[in-house]
Amino acid sequence: MRLAVIAICVASTAHATPLAPAADERIVYGELAFDGAPSTTIGFVAGVPRAGERLTLAWWTDATWVAGDLDIEDNRLRVGAGIDAFRTGRVRVRGGLAAASRATANTGYRARAVSTELHLDASVVVRRWAFQLETALEQTWATYVEPSSTYRELVYANAEAGWHAMTARTTRVGLAAGVRLGDVELVARAGWQDTGTIEFLPAVYASLGLDYRF
Amino acid sequence: MRTLLVLALTACATEDLVAPTVDDDPRLPALDINGTRLHVDIRGPDGAPAIIFLHGGPGGDFRYALELGDATAPGALVADHRLVFWDQRGSGLSRRHDRGDISIDHYFADLVALVDAVSPDRPVVLVGHSWGGAYAAWYLAHHPDRVRGAVLIDPQALTHSLYVEAGTAADFELFGEWLTDPLWQRTIISPDDHARADFLLASLELYRIPRFHNDIIAPLFRPGAVVFRDLAFRWFEDTPYDFTPGLADFPRPITILAGTDDEVLGYDFQKKQLPLFRDATLVPLPGDGHNDPVGVSARRTIELVRAYLDEVEP
Numbered sequence: 001m002r003l004a005v006i007a008i009c010v011a012s013t014a015h016a017t018p019l020a021p022a023a024d025e026r027i028v029y030g031e032l033a034f035d036g037a038p039s040t041t042i043g044f045v046a047g048v049p050r051a052g053e054r055l056t057l058a059w060w061t062d063a064t065w066v067a068g069d070l071d072i073e074d075n076r077l078r079v080g081a082g083i084d085a086f087r088t089g090r091v092r093v094r095g096g097l098a099a100a101s102r103a104t105a106n107t108g109y110r111a112r113a114v115s116t117e118l119h120l121d122a123s124v125v126v127r128r129w130a131f132q133l134e135t136a137l138e139q140t141w142a143t144y145v146e147p148s149s150t151y152r153e154l155v156y157a158n159a160e161a162g163w164h165a166m167t168a169r170t171t172r173v174g175l176a177a178g179v180r181l182g183d184v185e186l187v188a189r190a191g192w193q194d195t196g197t198i199e200f201l202p203a204v205y206a207s208l209g210l211d212y213r214f
Numbered sequence: 215m216r217t218l219l220v221l222a223l224t225a226c227a228t229e230d231l232v233a234p235t236v237d238d239d240p241r242l243p244a245l246d247i248n249g250t251r252l253h254v255d256i257r258g259p260d261g262a263p264a265i266i267f268l269h270g271g272p273g274g275d276f277r278y279a280l281e282l283g284d285a286t287a288p289g290a291l292v293a294d295h296r297l298v299f300w301d302q303r304g305s306g307l308s309r310r311h312d313r314g315d316i317s318i319d320h321y322f323a324d325l326v327a328l329v330d331a332v333s334p335d336r337p338v339v340l341v342g343h344s345w346g347g348a349y350a351a352w353y354l355a356h357h358p359d360r361v362r363g364a365v366l367i368d369p370q371a372l373t374h375s376l377y378v379e380a381g382t383a384a385d386f387e388l389f390g391e392w393l394t395d396p397l398w399q400r401t402i403i404s405p406d407d408h409a410r411a412d413f414l415l416a417s418l419e420l421y422r423i424p425r426f427h428n429d430i431i432a433p434l435f436r437p438g439a440v441v442f443r444d445l446a447f448r449w450f451e452d453t454p455y456d457f458t459p460g461l462a463d464f465p466r467p468i469t470i471l472a473g474t475d476d477e478v479l480g481y482d483f484q485k486k487q488l489p490l491f492r493d494a495t496l497v498p499l500p501g502d503g504h505n506d507p508v509g510v511s512a513r514r515t516i517e518l519v520r521a522y523l524d525e526v527e528p
Binding site: 038066067074103107108109112140147150155156162167169170195197198201 | 396
């Protein structure tokens with residue numbers, strides 16, 4: 001039970017797949033992250049009682065918004081599920097799949113994208129501590145882009161609003177560490193984030209999260 | 215599934231979000247030199263002496279400076295000169311290039327070839343703004359016989375130590391929207407090809423740059439993301455460059471125009487660059503931010519360039 005709880009908490013912040021709560025557990029989590037931009041996430045994880053202790057199936061959902069000036073127009077909504085692919089002793093390998101909607105609004109355009117996230121994480125638990133190697137691939141499938149009037153006036157008058165296919169692919173590889181303090185878990189994670197070949201901004205992500213189970 | 219199939223068949227190309235280049239639209243005026251194709255717009259009477267405008271960046275384009283070609287302005291330059299606007303390699307509507315074809319050496323060779331192409335028989339006048347000012351300074355230091363004169367407007371730092379001293383044009387705010395918006399948007403439209411990267415950069419350029427104090431946000435054709443990343447961002451940051459060798463040997467007078475409101479490359483900063491030239495005059499432009507001299511205050515700039523031409527041209 002204890003191993004499962006720690007693993008859940010490590011996995012339950014923005015970049016990994018929250019997995020394997022015990023059958024009767026619920027978890028809420030919050031996170032401050034540098035997820036591209038500084039962002040805030042709140043989420044909820046629940047185990048699936050019928051799956052049993054060994055299968056550790058869980059579903060989860062969360063909402064993220066960019067912290068800059070409380071910019072809630074830059075947001076992400078996700079819902080996903082994960083399951084243990086391999087489990088022995090203290091080591092677990094977990095996979096997960098999520099559907100996500102991301103939105104942005106800036107001076108140049110507004111956009112909303114529908115994407116999927118595939119996660120594969122390996123974790124090890126040592127007493128109160130848990131460590132995780134995490135990988136993720138996020139692929140947008142359809143994005144509605146609406147150039148702003150400012151963009152049309154100052155950059156390209158013929159830019160038209162419309163749907164675009166596969167406008168972004170983000171891959172992440174990182175490490176996470178969590179420590180349990182009673183019912184609360186502190187989780188830190190950091191890693192490499194690739195968004196494209198002509199990237200000129202930092203290719204990193206990092207976050208600090210807090211989880212509570214009840 | 216049916217909706218997805220319809221979307222796949224009807225989805226727009228991200229290329230549609232940015233203006234077509236000379237490779238996409240053969241109607242655009244272009245010049246093929248030095249292994250590239252440049253977007254070139256020449257205004258003024260055929261056979262007239264050439265004034266070559268060098269835009270800022272690297273990675274910008276000449277659209278924001280078209281007011282310098284105003285034929286109705288007092289002392290209009292295009293009345294008796296050919297004013298040569300061109301988008302530098304990899305930016306504006308010029309041909310896009312990948313990393314291997316974007317370097318400072320390519321840029322130097324492009325300018326040599328451009329001057330030879332548009333004015334093979336007589337020297338030119340260079341008008342350079344910001345990075346274009348430093349670009350012009352490099353050229354006149356290395357090819358003084360091909361330059362009749364130069365007007366440098368808020369020119370970029372001519373050495374790396376001055377570049378560091380000038381500082382950045384942005385005020386760093388961790389939670390400022392000008393920073394968080396471009397960071398966040400990467401996961402929605404990622405910079406994985408030229409069109410997307412240019413589009414993302416264009417949306418960034420629509421933010422007001424604090425320490426430049428421009429009166430308006432300048433229009434642009436298309437920012438060159440590869441150029442911006444590899445030259446404007448990395449090369450200037452990392453290279454101990456020096457454009458001054460030979461500069462003091464340039465035998466003719468030049469003029470430096472500098473906005474008094476530009477905190478980075480404006481009048482106060484240009485006082486430090488002035489001694490690098492043998493015969494240079496520094497002219498303050500009261501109330502102008504960084505881009506204003508070639509945009510909202512272009513008429514005043516035209517008059518100042520005209521006064522300079524009266525001095526250096528026979």
